Amino acid sequence: MSKSVTEGREEKNGFFHKLMHGLTGSVFEQDECECRVSLNDTRGVSISIKGLNKYFGDKHVLKDVNLEIEAGETFSIIGPSGTGKSVLLKHIVKLATPDSGEILINGHPLFTGNGRDELRDYRYSMVFQSSALFNSLTVGENVGLWLREKRICKEPKIREIISEKLRLVGLEGAESLRTSELSGGMKKRVAIARSLAMNPDLILYDEPTAELDPITTDELANTILRLKETTKNTTVIVTHDLNFALYISDRIAMMHDGRIVGVGTPAEIKASDDPIIRSFIYTTTKGINK
Numbered sequence: 001m002s003k004s005v006t007e008g009r010e011e012k013n014g015f016f017h018k019l020m021h022g023l024t025g026s027v028f029e030q031d032e033c034e035c036r037v038s039l040n041d042t043r044g045v046s047i048s049i050k051g052l053n054k055y056f057g058d059k060h061v062l063k064d065v066n067l068e069i070e071a072g073e074t075f076s077i078i079g080p081s082g083t084g085k086s087v088l089l090k091h092i093v094k095l096a097t098p099d100s101g102e103i104l105i106n107g108h109p110l111f112t113g114n115g116r117d118e119l120r121d122y123r124y125s126m127v128f129q130s131s132a133l134f135n136s137l138t139v140g141e142n143v144g145l146w147l148r149e150k151r152i153c154k155e156p157k158i159r160e161i162i163s164e165k166l167r168l169v170g171l172e173g174a175e176s177l178r179t180s181e182l183s184g185g186m187k188k189r190v191a192i193a194r195s196l197a198m199n200p201d202l203i204l205y206d207e208p209t210a211e212l213d214p215i216t217t218d219e220l221a222n223t224i225l226r227l228k229e230t231t232k233n234t235t236v237i238v239t240h241d242l243n244f245a246l247y248i249s250d251r252i253a254m255m256h257d258g259r260i261v262g263v264g265t266p267a268e269i270k271a272s273d274d275p276i277i278r279s280f281i282y283t284t285t286k287g288i289n290k
């Protein structure tokens with residue numbers, strides 16, 4: 001078995017497992033000390049991806065990926081299935097390690113060098129396609145999971161944070177609802193509230209509109225846009241939903257066959273004469289334009 005395949009399994013079983021159940025975290029160690037984490041401010045981080053390559057066995061999945069994401073940006077990575085979008089996302093949160101290349105967070109290397117001190121307080125959180133909520137817990141318990149598990153704050157403060165984050169995603173007062181009884185759109189918003197509980201510097205969404213109908217997708221887009229009015233964090237979204245990306249993003253990168261083939265504002269992407277981007281736009285909108 002090749003090294004990369006083994007690594008892939010380790011990544012899945014280790015960090016991925018932790019993220020699925022802890023859902024938010026820091027790339028580097030944190031003190032266990034209570035209230036060590038300041039939850040009063042949100043900061044955005046810049047992400048600089050340099051010459052990133054990743055193989056799974058013989059398969060070259062990321063091919064010399066270079067990308068600059070600015071602090072505070074809402075940045076979408078679009079492209080057809082199987083082009084490496086999710087694998088790229090996993091590298092940003094250290095769920096995967098590159099075969100070569102580097103990612104810099106606020107100028108500090110994620111994979112090499114001694115970035116531990118500089119990146120000690122870097123907080124990221126990921127909203128998974130499946131929402132990954134615990135059905136046996138209430139909405140409030142899901143949102144407060146990380147805060148309680150890590151004993152970040154005292155209980156009254158945790159309840160205050162839960163209520164605030166639910167209000168931010170339009171679910172004010174929903175604490176005691178059973179998660180299993182929620183619609184797909186509501187689950188997604190609870191998952192976002194849970195991610196927001198730690199005031200992440202970076203929030204990542206993996207295919208947030210998959211499984212959602214167009215109306216719920218629109219509500220989700222508006223929720224994310226509204227959040228950007230109150231938080232400064234950097235938002236990175238992986239999606240094949242072109243319309244969604246055009247609506248909510250400051251900038252968009254188009255990925256094709258493991259490479260970034262174009263980066264620009266929504267207007268620039270729409271006006272692009274790159275044949276791959278044009279073909280993607282044509283394919284995803286041909287019903288509408290018929």
Ligand SMILES: Nc1ncnc2c1ncn2[C@@H]1O[C@H](COP(=O)(O)OP(=O)(O)OP(=O)(O)O)[C@@H](O)[C@H]1O
Nearest residue numbers: 008009056061080081082083084085086087088240
């Ligand atoms: N752990 C892994 N082991 C082996 N191959 C993998 C692994 N993870 C991803 N791949 C492969 O890497 C390629 C890119 O996958 P990725 O999930 O990043 O695609 P994507 O662009 O996000 O598409 P989708 O929207 O369908 O998820 C695919 O061919 C996939 O099968």
